[in-house]
Each structure stands twice: as structure tokens, then as C-alpha cells.
Amino acid sequence: MHNPEDRSFIGHPRGLAYIAFTEAWERFSYYGMQALLVLYMVNRLLHPGHIERIAGFGPFRHLIEIFRGPLTVQPLASTIFGLYTGLVYLTPIAGGFIADRFLGRTRTITIGALLMSAGHFLMAFDVTFLLALTCLLTGVGCFKGNLASQVGALYPIGDNRRADAFQIYYLFINGGVIAAPLIAGTLGEKVGWHYGFGAAGVGMLIGLAIYLAGRKYLPPDSPVVEKNASTPKPRLSKRERTAILLLLLLLPVLTIAVIGNQQIFNAYLVWAQEHANLTFSGYQLPTTWLITLDSILSVSCLAGAVVFWRLWSKKYPEPAEITKISIGSIIAVTGFLALAAGTAIAAANSAKVPIGWLITFHLLNSIGFANVFPVSLALYARVAPAALSATIIGIYYLAFFAANNLVGWIGGFLEKMPAINFWLLHSALCGTAGIIFFVAGRFFGHLLAPGDNENAQSKMNRGLRSAAQPQPKTLTTNKH
Numbered sequence: 001m002h003n004p005e006d007r008s009f010i011g012h013p014r015g016l017a018y019i020a021f022t023e024a025w026e027r028f029s030y031y032g033m034q035a036l037l038v039l040y041m042v043n044r045l046l047h048p049g050h051i052e053r054i055a056g057f058g059p060f061r062h063l064i065e066i067f068r069g070p071l072t073v074q075p076l077a078s079t080i081f082g083l084y085t086g087l088v089y090l091t092p093i094a095g096g097f098i099a100d101r102f103l104g105r106t107r108t109i110t111i112g113a114l115l116m117s118a119g120h121f122l123m124a125f126d127v128t129f130l131l132a133l134t135c136l137l138t139g140v141g142c143f144k145g146n147l148a149s150q151v152g153a154l155y156p157i158g159d160n161r162r163a164d165a166f167q168i169y170y171l172f173i174n175g176g177v178i179a180a181p182l183i184a185g186t187l188g189e190k191v192g193w194h195y196g197f198g199a200a201g202v203g204m205l206i207g208l209a210i211y212l213a214g215r216k217y218l219p220p221d222s223p224v225v226e227k228n229a230s231t232p233k234p235r236l237s238k239r240e241r242t243a244i245l246l247l248l249l250l251l252p253v254l255t256i257a258v259i260g261n262q263q264i265f266n267a268y269l270v271w272a273q274e275h276a277n278l279t280f281s282g283y284q285l286p287t288t289w290l291i292t293l294d295s296i297l298s299v300s301c302l303a304g305a306v307v308f309w310r311l312w313s314k315k316y317p318e319p320a321e322i323t324k325i326s327i328g329s330i331i332a333v334t335g336f337l338a339l340a341a342g343t344a345i346a347a348a349n350s351a352k353v354p355i356g357w358l359i360t361f362h363l364l365n366s367i368g369f370a371n372v373f374p375v376s377l378a379l380y381a382r383v384a385p386a387a388l389s390a391t392i393i394g395i396y397y398l399a400f401f402a403a404n405n406l407v408g409w410i411g412g413f414l415e416k417m418p419a420i421n422f423w424l425l426h427s428a429l430c431g432t433a434g435i436i437f438f439v440a441g442r443f444f445g446h447l448l449a450p451g452d453n454e455n456a457q458s459k460m461n462r463g464l465r466s467a468a469q470p471q472p473k474t475l476t477t478n479k480h
């Protein structure tokens with residue numbers, strides 16, 4: 001039975017161990033499949049002999065090409081990837097509603113895990129490709145948000161271990177993200193695509209088994225909360241309304257800022273497979289290992305950013321969140337400039353781009369986005385009025401829905417423009433967003449600054465706790 005005072009797992013309730021290991025395997029399965037998706041479509045599925053076998057693909061492609069025009073293999077694969085990864089940020093809204101209103105979290109999570117497993121296994125057959133993607137999208141929606149909500153429910157109100165619990169939870173997530181390309185990605189590229197997808201499906205089943213085994217240590221599903229209709233809803237102040245408006249206006253800017261990072265799972269892998277020299281110590285690295293490299297650097301840079309700003313604050317005033325986001329976006333610009341420079345030098349020498357340029361890109365990009373992803377989430381969580389906090393966070397993730405769809409569209413340009421210009425385009429997008437964030441901070445930053453009343457302080461505390469919660473591509477990958 002769940003005991004909030006339990007400290008048997010490194011000072012935390014035992015249920016945290018089961019949730020963390022479950023989430024690690026779920027992320028292993030999700031990112032294992034995502035690392036292979038574009039490469040699988042470009043190298044096999046969307047070519048003659050396979051594409052005509054996909055059930056329902058004719059009408060599906062026709063619908064896409066109504067808006068995009070005729071598409072060849074790489075742009076078509078990029079568009080499908082963008083639709084899939086974009087919808088991943090919408091389906092958890094429906095999953096949360098189903099859990100809260102109808103099935104409860106446990107049943108919804110179980111259904112989600114089974115749907116995801118089925119989706120991975122269905123990827124083994126050409127005919128069920130679209131059905132597989134549908135199962136995966138539905139499964140992620142049922143699984144993701146509901147499992148994360150159980151982390152907070154392990155602790156009583158006021159328990160300071162809650163923030164630490166989300167950090168532990170996040171570390172397990174990144175463990176799954178790092179391992180996924182090494183195992184599922186390597187199997188898919190070196191042995192057979194279906195072995196990689198199968199490994200992802202097995203990983204999800206392992207996660208489900210862990211979750212069900214630890215069910216007795218998890219909190220019960222939240223009871224129905226009766227609303228007191230006689231309690232008046234608090235009215236928003238003018239300052240709060242203005243701050244919300246500013247947050248909404250900044251959403252398109254955030255969308256532009258994250259396009260480059262989200263492209264790593266899409267056109268970047270296709271480009272690297274064809275134009276990068278991935279030989280290391282005489283061994284040809286699988287292309288999907290670049291995702292593992294990115295994940296490792298992302299985790300390291302996130303930790304480094306925390307340490308850096310703590311040391312900075314001891315001597316200088318710490319910048320506001322919007323300023324940090326601006327700084328991060330500008331730093332990310334240099335990563336794409338490195339890709340463009342490496343491409344130009346390699347082209348001049350009629351050679352492939354050395355892996356050193358790719359490592360430089362991942363390092364600079366990870367440094368930049370360590371100051372974009374968690375900081376932007378913290379900003380929206382802190383500024384959101386208590387009465388609209390959940391709504392504002394839901395709206396925040398619409399930026400990632402839009403960004404991933406744009407990633408699919410822009411990724412199609414890789415076939416139509418020189419690679420140098422392609423990476424300069426992404427550099428320009430990050431730079432434009434960084435400049436807009438900087439200008440907005442200079443002229444309107446006071447509207448987003450913490451208030452000087454108790455309510456503002458409590459909202460800030462909630463924001464900091466929310467920032468510790470793991471998010472989908474998110475911070476890694478969601479990057480992922």
C-alpha cells in the first residue's frame with residue numbers, strides 16, 4: 001500500500017522507483033521508434049514495392065499534397081514526421097480528460113502502454129504503417145501525462161521531496177532516451193528495420209510490467225472533486241491580463257526558436273546519413289547514434305546551466321527568464337553556423353563533413369537550448385494566474401505542436417536547396433527569435449517580472465516546481 005512517508009528508494013517512496021523505471025522504458029520505446037522513423041521511410045517504406053502496400057496511404061498522401069503540392073520521398077517523409085511529432089503534443093490533453101472523467105489513471109496508462117506496444121509491432125508490416133502511427137499517438141496520449149501526474153501524488157502537500165522526485169524522474173527519462181538509439185537504432189540500421197521497431201515494442205511491454213508490478217505502491221486514482229458553486233471565481237487583475245496577452249504573443253516566437261532543435265530527428269538524420277563522415281576509430285557509427293550523442297550533451301548542458309547561473313548569481317544579478325531564452329536562442333545560432341561551415345568546407349574539398357563539425361553543432365545547440373526549454377516552461381508556469389495555470393501550460397505546448405509541423409514542412413527544403421543554405425535558414429530562425437525575445441524583454445519584461453505580493457510569490461514557487469517536471473522532447477529530445 002502507498003505510504004507517503006516511505007523513504008525506501010533513496011529517501012523517496014518506493015512507488016517513485018516503479019514510476020521512474022516505467023517511464024524510462026516508455027521513453028526507450030518512443031525514442032527508439034522516432035530515431036528510426038524518418039530513415040525507415042526514406043530508405044525503404046516510401047519506395048516502390050512498399051509504398052503501394054500501405055493501407056489507406058493513397059487518400060492520406062492526397063490530403064497532404066492538397067496543401068503541400070506533389071512530394072517526392074524525402075519531403076513526404078519529412079511531412080509525415082512533422083504531423084506525427086506535432087500531434088504527440090495534443091493527444092495527452094485527451095488522455096488526461098479520459099483519465100479524470102472516465103477510466104482513472106491506472107486503466108488509462110495500461111491502455112496507453114498496450115496501444116504503444118501494438119503500434120511498435122505493427123510497424124513491422126507495410127500495410128499497417130498508418131494504423132501503427134495511430135496506435136502510437138493514441139497510446140502516448142493515454143500514457144504520458146497521466147504517469148507524470150502520479151509522481152506528484154506520491155507526496156503530501158508541503159513535502160519538499162516532490163521537486164527532487166521530478167529531477168530523479170527526469171534522469172530516468174534521459175537514461176531511456178540515451179539507450180534507445182544505441183539498442184533499437186543499431187538493430188534497425190544494422191540488422192533490420194523491424195528488429196529495431198520490435199525492440200521498441202518489447203521495451204514498452206517491460207515498462208508496463210514494471211508499472212503493474214508496483215501498482216500497490218502507487219497513489220490511488222484521484223477522487224472526483226466536488227466544486228463549490230457558491231465560491232466566486234477570482235477575477236484577473238489588469239497586470240495578469242496583460243501578462244497573459246504577452247505570453248500568447250510570444251508563443252509564435254517560441255515556435256520559431258525551437259524549430260532547429262526539433263529538426264534533429266528529421267532532416268538532420270537524412271542529411272547526416274548521406275553527407276557526414278560518421279567513421280570513428282575505424283568504425284562506421286549508425287546514424288541514430290547522433291541522437292544518443294545529443295541526449296548525453298543535453299543532460300550535461302542542463303546540469304552545467306544550473307551550476308553556471310548559480311555561480312553567476314553570487315557576483316552579478318541573474319538575468320530574467322526572457323533574457324535567458326534570448327541568450328539561449330542566440331547561442332543555438334552558432335550551432336547551425338557550425339553545420340553550414342562544415343558543409344561549405346567539405347564541399348570545397350569534395351569530401352564528407354567530418355564528425356567533429358557535428359559534435360560541435362550538438363554541443364553548441366545543447367548549450368543554447370539548456371537556456372530555452374526549461375526556462376520557457378518555468379516562465380509560463382510562474383506568470384500564469386492560479387485560476388488559469390493548467391490552461392496556460394496547455395497553451396504553452398501548442399508552440400511545440402506548431403513547431404513540429406513546421407519542422408516537417410521546412411525539412412522538405414533539404415531536397416530543394418543547398419545544404420549550406422538549409423542550415424543557414426535554421427540559424428536565421430533561431431537568431432530572429434533570439435532578437436525578438438531580447439527586444440520583448442527590454443520593453444515589456446517588467447510585465448513578466450514577479451509581483452511583490454504573496455500570491456505572486458506562491459505562483460513563483462509553483463513555477464519552479466513545475467520546471468522540475470520532465471516534458472516530451474522536451475528537454476532532451478521531447479528534444480523530444
